[in-house]
Amino acid sequence: MYVTDKAEIVIDASSEEIWEYVTDPVHWTASNPEEHYGLEYDTPDNRPREGATFHQAEEVAGMYADLHGRFQYIDHPNVAVWTGTAYYPLLRGFVTVRIPEGGTIRLEETEDGTRMSHTVWMDFPNNRRGRALKWVFTTALNGKAKLYDHTTKELVFFKDRIESSASEKPKSPGTSS
Template sequence: MYVTDKAEIVIDASPEEIWEYVTDPVHWTASNPEEHHGLEYDTPDNRPREGATFHQAEEVAGMYADLHGRFQYIDHPHVAVWAGTAYYPLLRGLVTVRIPEGGTIRLEETEDGTRMSHAVWMDFPNNRRGRALKWVFTTALNGKAKLYDHTNKELVFFKERFESTAPESPKPTDESP
């Protein structure tokens, strides 16, 4: 039983520039510091590639998750498809709920820049426990809206990093008073 969402934004930069920036685990973690608590790729250069695994500590809808995933497909610098399992410790770790999760990140050139999107999914088990967990997530925790907010916040961060212009510091002058 899937819960899905997708966020997208247009960024004034090339797919290559965006890819280089967003695949740095430091920048990905910084894109949502209240909910991202670290990301590591299991590669020599700590960058994603097809078949590479990763670990991300994060929160979704206020629930801590230990996400272990793998990049199933990468078309550099346009598409990255990932899937994994998020481990949600409940009742102070007394019970751990495992939820399959995944997503597709796309960078598509347009006339206005690059459209970056991240479509994400969570697959709750189709049994009594899974239906109860999905109900709690979508209803009590407002998880679908928070899933969108979580993903959209990442994209807005990246857009702001590429499109913000830092004010220049005043230059010293040789004129004396």
């Protein structure tokens, strides 16, 4: 039983520039400091690649998650598809709920810049417990809206940082202020 959402934004930069910025785990963590607590890729250069695993500590809808994932497919610098399992410790860790999750990050060049989108999903089990968890997430925690807000916040951060760094180009020697 899926809960899905998609956020997108247009950034005035090339796909390559955006890719290089957003795949830096420091930048990804900084994109949502209230809900991201760290990201590490299991690669020598700490960057994603097809088949690489990763670990991210985060919160979604006010629930802490320990996400362990893998990049299933990467078409650099256009698409990254990831899947994983998020471990949600409930009742102070007395019970841990495992939810399969995943997403697709796309960078598509347009006339106005590059459209960056991140489609994310959570797959709650189709049993009583899963239906109850999905109900709590979507209804009591307003999780679908918070999932969208979480993802949108990341994209807005990337847009602001990438576009502001592009406008802060160094002046040539000998030019006046």
